[in-house]
Amino acid sequence: MKSRNVLFLFLLLSGALLCPLLSAATPQEAESPKTETVQEAPTVKQLRGKLLYKRNQIRKLEKAACQADAALQGKVTELENQIQAMYQAAEPKLQPLYEEEKTLLTQIQEATPKK
Numbered sequence: 001m002k003s004r005n006v007l008f009l010f011l012l013l014s015g016a017l018l019c020p021l022l023s024a025a026t027p028q029e030a031e032s033p034k035t036e037t038v039q040e041a042p043t044v045k046q047l048r049g050k051l052l053y054k055r056n057q058i059r060k061l062e063k064a065a066c067q068a069d070a071a072l073q074g075k076v077t078e079l080e081n082q083i084q085a086m087y088q089a090a091e092p093k094l095q096p097l098y099e100e101e102k103t104l105l106t107q108i109q110e111a112t113p114k115k
Contacts, residue, residue: 042050066073088095 062076066076084094084098088098
């Protein structure tokens with residue numbers, strides 16, 4: 001009986017001493033899969049978001065460059081008109097859409113408060 005109690009006490013103490021060592025090893029193993037999930041390829045939704053953000057940055061910088069240089073603005077407008085003319089030659093249905101777009105843009109510019 002006494003030997004059983006000693007054996008039980010030994011197992012209890014050894015379990016108490018080994019438990020912190022085993023639990024310290026477990027979180028390290030659990031952390032490594034987390035880093036793998038972070039390194040997964042971005043989703044299409046994330047890529048589209050990044051693309052939209054970059055396009056908006058490009059538009060802002062292009063607009064600032066055109067406002068700073070009137071000659072550049074004239075060249076850009078001329079090229080845009082040429083592009084639209086080529087599209088209209090290929091697809092005649094675009095002409096009324098381009099006209100509506102221009103009228104809407106002028107209305108927006110007139111309605112926008114001046115800074």
